[in-house]
Amino acid sequence: MPADGYLERLKRDGRIVVVGASLAGLRAAETLRTEGFAGTLTMVGDEPYEPYDRPPLSKGVLLGRTTPDHTALPRRTALEADWRLGTAATGLDMAAKRVRLADGEEVEYDRLLITTGVRARPWPHEGEAGLDGVFVLRTRDDATALHKRLVDGPRRVLVIGAGFTGSEIASACRERDIPVTVAERGAAPLVGALGGVVGAVAAELQREHGVDLRTGVMVTGLEGDSAGRVRAAHLSDGSSVEPDIVVVALGATRNTEWLAGSGLGAGPRGIACDAGCRAFDIRGIVTDDIFVAGDVARSPHPLFGYQFLSLEHWGNAVSQAETAAHNMLCASVDRRPHMWVPAFWSSQFGVNIKSVGVPSMGTELLISQGSLAERRFVGVYGYQDRVIGAVTFDQARWLPFYEHLIETTAPFPPSFPTVDRRPEGARSVPAEFPDPSVPTHGPTVTLSGYSPADRRMTFTPGRH
């Protein structure tokens, strides 16, 4: 405890502002309260809704199994807070410790937590993006609008981008028996996150479920009719598709524009923070009153060479939010590092896909259990002779074991026998990740930045 009792005063009657009222913001706020913060808590969110859960939006909501307004996140505790929903934060004055809001108001803080997350990357051509029938899927409003149009029974849906979100949308369309075309710049669906070998399995899965999958192509333009409704999409191979709905699933953009010029180390790749979730300023000096968590954060991970990881993962958002909140109320020695091992899941075409670690760092792949042909398998990714990631198709119960291998930097390929080892598990193969300089929909784990041991520093201003 500092001699001046600052933390005690902060806990008793300090002011904490959380900007970003989604999963990470909510879980952080709850943690702040359960760890004894009794002061003023302000929750700022640009959407008009109380915190809700996003994974169902591309699954159950599109299938009509649940409605968008039934996705509110369960509350762990009754949360006393001043909610500023529907009001985006527009600026930050680090010196005056003030957050500017879209309605012109300013909120002062003693400690600030930024959990502004990401938004769907829009179709780059503004005029085409504005055509009726062109959607993205990130928010509850997006899901409501898209679901409504799916119910109307479109003739064909075009999904641009076969990452996890795009693939889940295509899966929902097929389950609704709607014809769907998927256009993917890479060689296969999920290729950025899981590599070409596993991507090929995902491609088979899509085609078998009747998806018109086009890989290695770009959508070069969308065309509207006289009423401004989308009617055609032109592809780089010269072909065209005639959808009445287009869903743009080209990954995410980090919500950091509001921090431009604030002096905080925020840019298109997110907000850099230390392992304790404290934000860096643009000078590379760590702040002591601004914390970051969730999709917008980039933090160094000791397991992965201290590279800065940005993770768009549900579990990461929860874990990092809890760590950030804990650290906001702590003296230095009591702080905890955020050392979550990356993990995510997806369900598509009747298959449960789960992953741990960072498969996209892997160069080699070993199918240690099951078989690719049966689409039930465990794939282990190797990087520099160690296990760096794993993926399962309908074999998720084994994952904790592989997570342990990753945590203990176990050698790759694993030398021991397991149950359900097949001939293809005898040796590893190249994992076939695309050249990172070739753009795809992008993996949900990205590596960037420099290790703390690296003294060089490059600052690139944000290009929005």
Place this chain on the structure above:
Amino acid sequence: MTQGSLLRQILRYENRHDPYPLYAELRKTPVLNEDDAYVVSTYREVLTLLHDPRVSSDTRNMTRSAGIDLQDQQDPQDQQEGEATLPPSFIRLDPPEHDRLRRLTNTSFGPPHEPHRVHEMRGELGAIVSDLIGGIDGTGRIDLVGQFSYPFPVTVICRLLGVPREDESRFHGWADTLAASLDPMPGEDPTERNRAFQQARTELGMYLAGLIEERRRNPQKDMLSELATLNGPDGSMSTMELLSTAALLLVAGHETTVNLITNGMLTLLRNPQVLERLRADPDLSVPLVEELLRFEPPVQLVPNRTTLADIEIAGATIPKGASLWLVVAAANRDPLRFEDPDRFDPDREDVRHLGFGSGVHSCFGAPLARLEAQIALSELARRLVNPRLLEDPPEYRSNAVLRGPRHLPIACDDIRP
């Protein structure tokens, strides 16, 4: 040691009523090598091994048998597997065979194919419970096992499989004999017991085979009909596979549920303030049953796993082919994992117990067992007026693996309608 190894002490009948102090001793050595068995008792290590793909459930991979006689502790079905005509059920198989059979069985039991099967049995379970309690004479000594917890799960399995009502009593008879073989009485002639077991098993098998044939021709909405007429991406089940699966559902779903309910009532009678709360609030049964599965799990240990490779864990090496025993009941009381682990506390927020195991072999019937226990305990709490234990501890069955009272004598003032 005069008392013999810890393992032998745990198996000894005198310790059946309270093995927990021995489990605490066991946890001092997370991986204990005794009597050629490797006994793992701490939460983290048990959980880790339940998810380790180097651990096999197929005893054909075991090359170093334990030097301890588990003859009376195991499901006799296992012991006779070698000579029996039925193929091993999925509890004794590894992937991919395990996965295939379990998937096939699940198509008639749970999501995604039958998401409502268990939920829709709620009304029927309530009716069976109500009838059983209604049949109890509340004025004298009640044996809760014989009069309630024992007949309840067999009836449920009959309804689930689709055994016609008129055949239920025959089915109960076979189930009794099979269960008795798990609980040898002192001084009983093992040859006679074995003969009775074999006869019951054969008769039950023939009965089920006939019923399967009948359901193939004339499918109903029950599980046996669905399993008999399966034809999906995983193919179908042969009659032998189906018989073996049905026998597994009967044995694994019966004794365990009896013990869950009996242990539950015993625990409630030892904690009258919780019983009182349950009477006022039947919804308490949900967290209460979870805590019960931690506190008094019906399956105390998983004794039949083996290792496909040397496994290093907790500073020890379990060699390939070893006989591996995972003591889930000890793990459930690991103070490193659960605060104040020897206290029964239905309000515990973090109760991720291993009562149903974990990993690919985690209890298939868990959703049904949960519902059975929740309904049974909340109804007993509601209807028995001032219930009390007549013997504490009660007399236990001899089985150390599937541990529970043989009888639970109780009394009450009245039985509410």
